Amino acid sequence: MSQQMTCKVEISRQLADAVWEVRLQLPQPVAFKAGQYLMVVMGERDKRPFSIASCPSSDSEWLLHIGATPDNSYAMEVLDKIRAEGEVKIEAPDGIAFYRQDSDKPAVLIAGGTGFSYAYSILQQHLRATPERPLTLYWGAKTQADLYLHDELERLASEHEHFDYHPVLEDAAGDWPYSIGLVHQAVMTRQQNLQNCEVYMAGRFEMVRVIRDDFVAQGVPLENLYGDALSFI
Numbered sequence: 001m002s003q004q005m006t007c008k009v010e011i012s013r014q015l016a017d018a019v020w021e022v023r024l025q026l027p028q029p030v031a032f033k034a035g036q037y038l039m040v041v042m043g044e045r046d047k048r049p050f051s052i053a054s055c056p057s058s059d060s061e062w063l064l065h066i067g068a069t070p071d072n073s074y075a076m077e078v079l080d081k082i083r084a085e086g087e088v089k090i091e092a093p094d095g096i097a098f099y100r101q102d103s104d105k106p107a108v109l110i111a112g113g114t115g116f117s118y119a120y121s122i123l124q125q126h127l128r129a130t131p132e133r134p135l136t137l138y139w140g141a142k143t144q145a146d147l148y149l150h151d152e153l154e155r156l157a158s159e160h161e162h163f164d165y166h167p168v169l170e171d172a173a174g175d176w177p178y179s180i181g182l183v184h185q186a187v188m189t190r191q192q193n194l195q196n197c198e199v200y201m202a203g204r205f206e207m208v209r210v211i212r213d214d215f216v217a218q219g220v221p222l223e224n225l226y227g228d229a230l231s232f233i
Contacts, residue, residue: 003030004041004091009082015065015148019114020079021053022064029059030092034099034125035118035200037228038062038092040078047091048078049228051202053117055124065148067114097200097226099125105198105224106134108191110183110211112203113141120149122200127160136164136191140183140203143171166190184211188218195219201227209233 008025015021034056039047053063068075081088099107099122107126111119116139126135141147147167157165168183169176179186184207188194199215201208208229216222 002039002091002094004089005030006087006089009086009088011079011082012063016146018069019065019067019146019148022066022079022082024062024064024088024090026060026062031059032056032093034101034121035226036093036095036098036121037118038064038090039094041089041091042077042081048074049094050078051115051118051121052093053120055121055128057128063117065114065117065120095228096231097202097228098122099200100198100226101125101130103198104133105196106193107136108187108194108197108199109135109137110187110199110201110203111137111139112183112207113146115202115204115207116149118202119200123156123163127156127163131160132162134162134164136166138183138187139165139167140186140207141167141169144169144176183207184214188214195221195224197224199225201225202229205229205233 005027010023011020012023013021032052037049037051039049041047050064053065066075066079068079109119109122119137123137139147153165157163166178168179168186172180201211208227212225
């Protein structure tokens with residue numbers, strides 16, 4: 001059940017050229033499920049969704065990853081409000097594409113850009129609660145600099161036998177050991193038994209639409225696909 005509250009908020013660090021980590025201090029603990037999001041209330045009819053990047057065990061302090069370029073007023077205005085006021089009104093939690101941790105199907109996370117914050121929440125919950133379940137994270141980005149937690153993810157993959165991390169770059173220079181191209185095509189190329197996996201995805205609506213259409217054409221049941229964008233496309 002979503003509730004409205006006013007939170008203390010700060011930009012805690014810059015993660016990449018146009019990505020900032022935002023830290024919210026909730027007035028009281030609020031339970032949420034990995035993969036859910038909040039709405040920043042900018043006005044009565046202006047509410048803007050951002051995935052909660054934290055693990056659900058962090059129930060009174062939440063992190064967001066906000067990607068904002070000067071031409072992206074939708075996100076930049078939220079950052080400007082945070083800088084100017086130090087607090088925001090939010091509605092949370094929301095979203096139906098949360099992690100089904102009771103499932104025994106292998107899980108596949110597909111993130112485009114800062115859609116990674118959605119996948120990161122699920123990954124943290126997975127490693128905490130269901131580390132024996134096979135899970136593969138595919139993170140698509142333009143350049144390696146956009147993979148702002150790349151080193152941490154490689155470390156986690158080396159520490160956890162059943163977690164596989166595979167980033168995909170549109171443009172890679174030099175000796176890049178992973179895939180180049182579109183992230184969902186890398187999934188279809190290397191993911192074993194995709195038809196039996198649960199697929200969780202976040203990114204631009206256009207990306208999610210293509211994933212849905214191509215995966216269903218490959219025999220992946222629509223009910224195995226999770227992404228809040230699916231409700232709008």
